Amino acid sequence: MKKYLWPSIKLTLLLVIVLGGLYPLFLAAVAKLAPGKGDGVTVTHNGRVVGYENIAQKFTDDKYFQPRPSTVDYNAASSGGSNKSAGNPDYLKTVQARIDTFMAHNPDVKKEDIPAELVTASASGLDPHLSPEAAYVQIPRVAKLRGIPADRLKQLVDANTKPPVLGVLGVATVNVLKLNIALDDLK
Template identity: 45%
Template sequence: MKNYMISALKLTVVMLIITGIYLAVVYAGSKVLPTQGNAETIHYKGQKFYTNIGQEFKSPRYFHGRPSAVDYNAAGSAGSNKGPSNEEYLQTVQKRIDTLKMQNPEMGNAKVPVELVTASGSGLDPDISEEGALYQVKRIAKERNLSAKTVESLVKNHTEAPFLDLFGPSKVNVLQLNIALDELK
């Protein structure tokens, strides 16, 4: 019995050291990032917004982000946990496709970008692909009496390239894009 206790104690100490080193490396790594591991915020019209948390935009005058399985509640980050073979999930996605096509009739039968109809794993993804933003350009241009070229240019100017031009797709932060849209004169 004593041997088991000593072995367990040794293993506990080793694991505490390993996890402590891991946490120290992650913490130190976060401090070299531009935001130093803190949330990136924007103050706009007297309100504070977090650019790394998805926001809900319902008005047709704004770009819409990814749907959220948690109604954009940052305290309850989660996905739907429903797979692509789940009938209820498929119905939800089809409803989102139908709604999106109804909101963007100018797009006709154009391919719907997947992130506009499926929630992310956290339900709080603040970004959409450049294609997802461009899909909405004609609706927004019409709603705001702007040329589609102007809105498309805005999307292009707010598109972030993949990390090191290698990892992941290009993306657009929906909150930042909508603020820039409001600031157009």
């Protein structure tokens, strides 16, 4: 027993130092090199912080573009998905309720034209991005409520669309918070 005790104690102390001290310090140092210096990238408007670039925000007014639904009510302190399978009856009821709500607020859109991302939450419940198509489908509602021509809103969505990295990695995305800030800034 003595033969194994001392090596076990040494290994435990080594792992405590490496994994409990050095590794977290290394990650903190790497984070300081990232945009936002490890504190998240804030979005400012008129000199005021209005949100974070990578955390969705709730927009309740129909005159704004709506983000993906959130299972955590856009609370970054408790991110997470529903963990229900696509065939789960409770999940299907939730999705149908979201479809019904979307159609009630967007009467010009046919059910088959609703992008799935507008009625399903992301894994974190905090995804701040939509595809350009999910933003385009909301244009008739926003145009009608704001009195802005639809083609002008399409230009705004296009101007706020971030292409895939290097043109091939990932998909084009629209940050909903930045899009809504640009929408408010339209004269």
